[in-house]
Amino acid sequence: MQQIGLVAATAAGHRHARTLAAAWPHARPVDGETVADALRTAWTECDAVVAFLATGAVVRILAPLLDDKRTDPAVVVVDEAARHAVALLGGHTGGANDLAARVGALLDARPVVTTATDAVDLPGLDTLGWPVEGAVAAVSRAILDGEPVRLVTDATWPLPALPENVTRQPPADPSAGEAADGGYRLLVTDRLVPLDGRTAVLRPPSLVAGIGASRDVPAAEVAGLLRRVMADAGLSPASLRCLASIDVKADEAGIVDTARALGVPLETAAAAELAAVDVPHPSEVVRAAVGTPSVAEAAALRGGGTLLVPKTASAMATVAVARHAPRGRLAIVGLGPGAADLRTPRAVAELRRAAVVVGLDQYVDQVRDLLRPGTRVLASGLGAEEERARAAVAEAVAGHAVALIGSGDAGVYAMASPALEYADERIDVVGVPGVTAGLAASALLGAPLGHDHVYLSLSDLHTPWEVIARRVTAAAEGDLVALLYNPRSRARDWQLGAALATFAAHRPPSTPVGVVRNASRDGERVHLATLETLDPTVVDMYSVVVVGSSRTRLVAGRMVTPRGYRWRP
Template identity: 65%
Template sequence: MIGLISATAAGAAARDRLAAAWPDRTRVYDGPVADAVPRAFAECGQLVCFLAAGAVVRLIAPLLGDKRTDPGVVCVDEAGRFAVSLVGGHGGGANELARAVGGLLGAEPVVTTATDAVGVPGLDTLGLPVEGDVAGVTRALLDGEPVALAAEVSWPLPALPLGTRGAYTVRLTDRAVEPAEREVLLRPPSLAVGVGASKGAPAEEVLGLVEAALRDAGLSAASVAELATVDAKSGEPGIVAAAEHLGVPLVTYSAEELAAVEVPNPSGAPLAAVGTPSVAEAAALVRGGELLVPKRKSQRADGRPAMATCAVVRRPGRGRLAVVGLGPGARDLLTPRAEAELRRASVLVGLDQYVDQIRDLLRPGTRILESGLGAEEERARTAVAEARRGAAVALIGSGDAGVYAMASPALAEASDDIDVVGVPGVTAALAAGAILGAPLGHDHVSISLSDLHTPWEVIERRVRAAAEADLVVTFYNPRSRGRDWQLPKALAILAEHREPATPVGVVRNASRADESSRVTTLSALDPATVDMMTVVTVGNTATRRIAGRMVTPRGYRWQQDPGTAPQEEARTVPHARTQEEPQEEPGTAPLEETQEVPQRDPQEGAR
C-alpha cells in the first residue's frame, strides 16, 4: 500500500490525482502531517509526501531503521515539478515509484542512486537474494574497477560490467557458503524440492526433513524455488505449512505425470496410496535437472515410521527470450514494458537500424548482435541460441513484434527449453489510424501486399474477401520499386464493392520527424505517391470524412432488455494475419513491423 500525505491545497489536488489513478494501491492520510507521516510509515510499504524534502527528512529521520525493511519514500514539491526518490530507492522501490508518480503527474523523477544514475543494475535489484559486501562491490563497479563473475550455476542475468578476474567478485551460487571479503553472493532459484508425506504428517517433520537435506548437501535454502508434490497432497497441512515457512510456492503434478518420470528409488507404497511409484523424486525431477539429494526419509525421535520424504534437484537456469516491439519509431510510443525488457537483457539481437533507435537505453555491458536487412531468420536463430545458452535476450522488431515481424520466426525456432516473453508494441496500422482520425472504428483487416513469400493469388483472394465483407483495409508493404502493380490491382478490387468517394488515408513515416499524411478518395489516390514507408488505409462503405479526418462509425446499436443495464458494444477485432513468413522489404527505413523478411527477393531490385 502507498500512503499519500499532503499539507496544502495544491498538494491535496495532486494527491487526489494519484489516489484516483491508483485506487487499489493508495491510502490517503488526513490530519496534521506530523501525525500522518509516522502512521503511514508504520502501515505502508511506500509513501508519497507532497511536502518539502527537508520537512520529510525531519519527519522520517526518527523512524528510519534498516534500508532493507524501511518503506520507500518519494517527495513531490508544491508546484508538482519533481518527484524525488528520498529513501529506499532500491529496497523500498522508491526509484520506480518516483518514475511512476512523475509519469502520472507530469513531474520529473529525480533519482540519485548511483547505480541508476549511470545505468548499472544494483546488485540488490536483480530479483535474487543477495549476501555479502554489496556496498563495496557496487562501489567497485561504479569506479570501473575489475569485478569478476564466478558463476557456479547458469542463470539469465541482466548486463553487468563483469569479467573473469578482479579484486572483487560476484558469485552466483546455490551452495551454502559464506561470502568472502570483497564478495557478493547471488542466490539463483535453482533448487526444486520434491516432498511426499503421509496423511497428517506434522509440519515440523516435513520442514525439518527439508532443512536437514539441504544442510547435509551443502545447499542454500535461499535458492529453493519451489516445493513440489503430487496433486493428491496439494492440501496436506504439513506440506503447505513447510512451503509457507520457506516462502516458496507449492507446485503439484498429477499422478500420471509423476508416474512417467524415471527415478532411482521407486516404491510400491506411494503407488498404492496415490497412483505413482514416486512422489518426492518424481516431483523434483519432472521438469528435468540433476538429482542432488535422492529420496530421503524423515527420522522421528520416538522411532515411529517416517511420515515424510524429500528429494532435491538442481534445475538448469532457463534462458529468457523477450520479443520486443519498439513501436513505429517515436520514443514516446515505446512502451515502459519494452524499455524495461531492453534494460533487463544481457544480449540484444536486432536489425542494425532498430538497434540505433534504442542503443541509449541499453545498460553498459549489453552484448549487441546486429545485422542488416534480409537476415531475419538468422536473427531469430541467433536469439534463440543465445537464450538456450542461459542468457537474458531481447529480440527487437518495429511496431508490434508479433505483427508481421520477428515473433513469428523466433517462436517457430524456439522450443519449450527457454522462457519466452512477448512485449507488445504500437503497430503501424494503429499509429497511422491515430493520425488519420478513427478509420479503424469498426471491423478491419491488415493485409500485406508483398508477394515475396505469399503468392499473389493468395493475397488477391484475401483482398477480395475483405472487399466483399466491407471491412476497412490497411495495406502494409503497399508499393516498392520492384512491386508497382500490386497496389493498383488491390485498389481496383476494392473499387468493385465501394464508391469512388470512399475515403482513403495515406500516412508516411508515422510518428517520425518527417511524418506526412493525407486523406483522399479511392478514385483519386495515385499509387505512384506511395512507397514502402507508407501505410494505406481504405475505408468501408460507412467511413466518412469529417472535418478533414477519416472516421468509421462503430455502427452498433445499444441493446437493452427491460430492467438491465446497457450492454457494451462489441470490441474491434484484432488484425487478421497471414500465415506466411514475416516480411521485411530490402532497402526500407525501419518504419513499422512489415519490414521483416527472411531473404532478399531478387525481383525487388536495389533501392
C-alpha cells in the same frame, strides 16, 4: 497490492495527497495528533510512504525507526510546490525509486533518484529479482568505480548487461574461499559459500524441493527436514524455485505453510505425471497409497533436472532436492512505428533488462541510447529475418537474457513468428506488444478502423501473388476496411494497382483511401484520395494504404468508418 500512506501538513500538501489518493485506490491519507505521529503511523502500517514535508523533518522523525532496508517501507518526499519527488529511503529494495517516478508523473514533479547505480545507468545487484548476500555494497562500489570484478557462475543465467570491468569466468566451483588475488567477486550459485568482504552472492532460482508427507504433517517437521537436508548438501534455501508435491497434497497445511514461510510457490502434479518420471528410489508401498512409486524425488525431478539430495525421510515427511538448468529468456519486443513517445514503457524495460539485443540495424540504432553499458548487440541488414530469429533463439538457449526487436508490433509482419518457429520449451518467451504502423496511420487519418478490418501484405517476395490476390478479393467481397502493408516498391510497381482495381469492383469509386508515409517519423505525410482518384505513384514501401469499406466516409477531412451498432438507451 502495496499500501501507500500519504502524510501532509499544509493545505498544498493535502491537495497533492488528494490527487494521489484519487488516482490510486491503494493510497490513503494517514492522520495523527501531530504530523510526526501520522508519519510514524504510516511507517508502521503501510508498505510505502509519500510525505509532503521537508526532507529534514522526515529524516529526523524516521531515523529512530530505521531497521533493515529489506523490510523498511519505501519513503518518497514531495516538496510544498510539488516540484520534486525525492526517493529518500528504500530506493531499490523498497521500490522508492519507482514510486518517485510514479508520483512525479501524477503531480508533474521531477523524480529525484540518488542511488549510485541508477545515477550511472547500471543495474543494482539488489534489483535483479534474486536474493543477494555478502558484500553487496563493496562489490557494487567496485563495479561503479570500474575496478575489476570477476563474475563466477555455476551456469549461464539470464543476467542483464554488466559493464566491461565485470569479466565472466567459465562455469566453475564458486564455493571456494576468498579469491587468492584478493579481488572482487560476484558469485551466481545455489551453493553455500564462505563470505568475505569482497564477495557478493546472487542466488538463482535453481532448486526444486520435492515433498511427500503423511496427512496432517506439522509444518515444523517439513521445514526442519528441508533445512537439514539442504544444509547437509551445502545448498542455500534462497535458491529454492518452488516446493513440489502430488496434487492430493495441494491443500496439506504443513506443506502449504512451509512454502509460504519460504516465500516460494507450491507446485503439484497428478500421480500419473509423477509416475512417468524416472527416479532412483521407487517404492511400491507409495504406489499403492497414492498411485505413483515416488512423490518427493519425482516432484523434484519433474521437467528435468539433476537429483542432488535423494529422498530423505522423517517420521511424517519426505524431502528430495533437484537442481534445474537455467532457462534463457527471449523477449520479443515491438518498438512501435518510430516515434519514441509511442514506444511502450514495457518495451523500454525489456531493452534495459537484456544482455543481448538482436535486430535490424536501423531499428537497433533507434534504441542504442536505451541499452545498458555492456549490452551485446547483434545487428544485421535487410533480408536477414530468419538469421536474426535463429540467432536470438540460440542466445536464449545458451542461457542469456535476449531482446529481439522489430518495428510496430513484433507479432504483425515482424519477428515474433520466425522466432517462435525455432523457440522450444528450453527458454522462457515474453511478448511485448507495440503500436503498429497501421494503428499509427489510422490515428492520423481519423477513425477508419471503426468496424471490421483486415491487414494484408502485398509483397509477393515470399507469398505467391495468386494467394495474395485471393485474400484481396475476399476482403473486397466482405466489405472490410483494408490496411495494405508493403504496398509498392520500385521492383513491385503493379500489385497495388491490381489490388485497388479489385476493391473498386466491389465498392463505390468515391470510397475514401488514405495513404500515410513514415507514420510518426521524420517526413510524415498524410494523403487522402478515393478509389477513383488515388495515384499509386505517391505510394512507396514507407507507406501504409488504408482502403475504406462501402460505409467509410470523409467527415471534416477525416476518414470515419461507422461502428454500425444499434445504440440502446
